[in-house]
Amino acid sequence: MLSNLQIENVAIIKKAVIDFKDGFNVMTGETGAGKSIIIDSLNAALGERTSRELIRTNCDYAAVSALFYDDTRQIKSILEQLGIQPEEDSSLLISRKMTSDGKNVCRVNGVGVTVSMLKILGRALVNIHGQSDSQNLLNPEYHCSFIDSVAENSAVFKKFSDSYGEYVSAKSELAKLNVDESEKARRYEMLSFQINEIEKANIIVGEWDELRSRQELFKNAEKLCSALNASYACLNSDGENEGAVDLCFGASNRLNFVSGLSEDIDSVSNKLESCAYTLSDLSDEIRKMLDGFDFNEADINAVEERLDVLYELSKKYGKTEEEILAYYENALEQRDAIENSDEIKIKLEKRVKELYDSACKNALELSLTRKKAAELFSKSVCEELKFLDMPSVKFYVDIKECELCENGTDTVEFFLSANAGEAAKPLHKIASGGELSRIMLAIKNVLAEKDNIPTLIFDEIDSGVSGSAAQKIAIKLKEVSKSHQVICVTHLAQIASYADEHMLISKSEENGQTYTGLVSLGFEERKRELARIMGGMEITDLMLENAEQMLKNAQNQA
Numbered sequence: 001m002l003s004n005l006q007i008e009n010v011a012i013i014k015k016a017v018i019d020f021k022d023g024f025n026v027m028t029g030e031t032g033a034g035k036s037i038i039i040d041s042l043n044a045a046l047g048e049r050t051s052r053e054l055i056r057t058n059c060d061y062a063a064v065s066a067l068f069y070d071d072t073r074q075i076k077s078i079l080e081q082l083g084i085q086p087e088e089d090s091s092l093l094i095s096r097k098m099t100s101d102g103k104n105v106c107r108v109n110g111v112g113v114t115v116s117m118l119k120i121l122g123r124a125l126v127n128i129h130g131q132s133d134s135q136n137l138l139n140p141e142y143h144c145s146f147i148d149s150v151a152e153n154s155a156v157f158k159k160f161s162d163s164y165g166e167y168v169s170a171k172s173e174l175a176k177l178n179v180d181e182s183e184k185a186r187r188y189e190m191l192s193f194q195i196n197e198i199e200k201a202n203i204i205v206g207e208w209d210e211l212r213s214r215q216e217l218f219k220n221a222e223k224l225c226s227a228l229n230a231s232y233a234c235l236n237s238d239g240e241n242e243g244a245v246d247l248c249f250g251a252s253n254r255l256n257f258v259s260g261l262s263e264d265i266d267s268v269s270n271k272l273e274s275c276a277y278t279l280s281d282l283s284d285e286i287r288k289m290l291d292g293f294d295f296n297e298a299d300i301n302a303v304e305e306r307l308d309v310l311y312e313l314s315k316k317y318g319k320t321e322e323e324i325l326a327y328y329e330n331a332l333e334q335r336d337a338i339e340n341s342d343e344i345k346i347k348l349e350k351r352v353k354e355l356y357d358s359a360c361k362n363a364l365e366l367s368l369t370r371k372k373a374a375e376l377f378s379k380s381v382c383e384e385l386k387f388l389d390m391p392s393v394k395f396y397v398d399i400k401e402c403e404l405c406e407n408g409t410d411t412v413e414f415f416l417s418a419n420a421g422e423a424a425k426p427l428h429k430i431a432s433g434g435e436l437s438r439i440m441l442a443i444k445n446v447l448a449e450k451d452n453i454p455t456l457i458f459d460e461i462d463s464g465v466s467g468s469a470a471q472k473i474a475i476k477l478k479e480v481s482k483s484h485q486v487i488c489v490t491h492l493a494q495i496a497s498y499a500d501e502h503m504l505i506s507k508s509e510e511n512g513q514t515y516t517g518l519v520s521l522g523f524e525e526r527k528r529e530l531a532r533i534m535g536g537m538e539i540t541d542l543m544l545e546n547a548e549q550m551l552k553n554a555q556n557q558a
Contacts, residue, residue, distance in 0.1 A: 001070070188338045198325075
């Protein structure tokens, strides 16, 4: 439940701290005192969309924090998904700070979260019923969700939704096959050209790097040959001068003449001989490298032409040989699909038909849950409305069959006849403001047992209602408060008299600025506030007596 709400710099509220209790909480006050601002502030804390206009004039920011106590499995699951550790005492502190530059800082138990994450958590904690709910009640698009709530058919709906998703996916694949024949022929011709072009190139993985190496070699061939020739000349005799190989062998041979006379000289001689053989081997390698440079202009042109082919292919089909070959394989598959499209189409048409039948079967199962729930729902709502001073009301749920869609095969709409002898008509065509308030409360009361949200807020649900109907609305709200925390903004004394906690919202001016204040009322203060609501500007002793009697009657009935 909502335990505490703190508001700072929101509209005309400079600072407010509101403590709520379990049961039935009521807020009253003059028009414009700031009751709706409190609801807007709570909406902001719950992650709903806000405007910068909400920030108090001449202030840089607005801040709202709400303290809840909730240990339900649903809240624990959401906190786990958000990566937030639940508190041992089940407390849940939600805060949101909005700055004038449009930034938001949101936290849950001190952990930073996004506005969307806050919204997910907020909708599991509080359900606010106001004018928008009346609009939803008038919109047939929302009626099916009301019936699904009563039917508790989430498992059946998921089964249908999954099968419908498969059907839509298969139908989309079939639509891709059912292209114009000329387009299919054009596509086939293009794929064939691409396949032939890649096949003709005879792509070999690694060839591109090898060709680039050869190209680089060709560009520097003259420098390389000159360096190799010079190195070879240094190692080998040219007829006039001895090379390093001959000199090294000669030095080793000179020392061989004195072999056996000195171990050190023998060691040096062996090393010289080894070096001579190494130099001889290196000389052979240089000669082989020189022989490898035996190429002509045709070789250079062939490499350049091959690189040009690969470069042109890379612009069309991929940067590497692997990507070009992958494109080739995909093109083959697409061409095969076109060649076999008639066969594939037949199989896919059969698959679409099977999935359609399966989705329709699941939709029928879903429809049966709705029809059963609709009958019970209609009966329960009628009973609630009779209690709420609508004795001649006829309310029923009209379920008609429609084409298969994401919602099944049902269109659901509420029909109402508020007076005896009148034919029932769509709710949005005949319901008045006062009737809508009572119908909404009746529906909420019927749905209360199915609703796991702990806190219900009713923003001026008494619109267009007076007299005994208002008192009966109060009784129903009191009844709902036995299983939910109820917070109600009202202008009616009949409703306020049934509250467990009554708060007065007032507005004042100080130093040219407007301030909103809020105070919890005791029995005597409640008498005066109820008298004000009933009587207006002047409060007489008789009004106070009537208010006191109203409070006592409410307490006795509760």
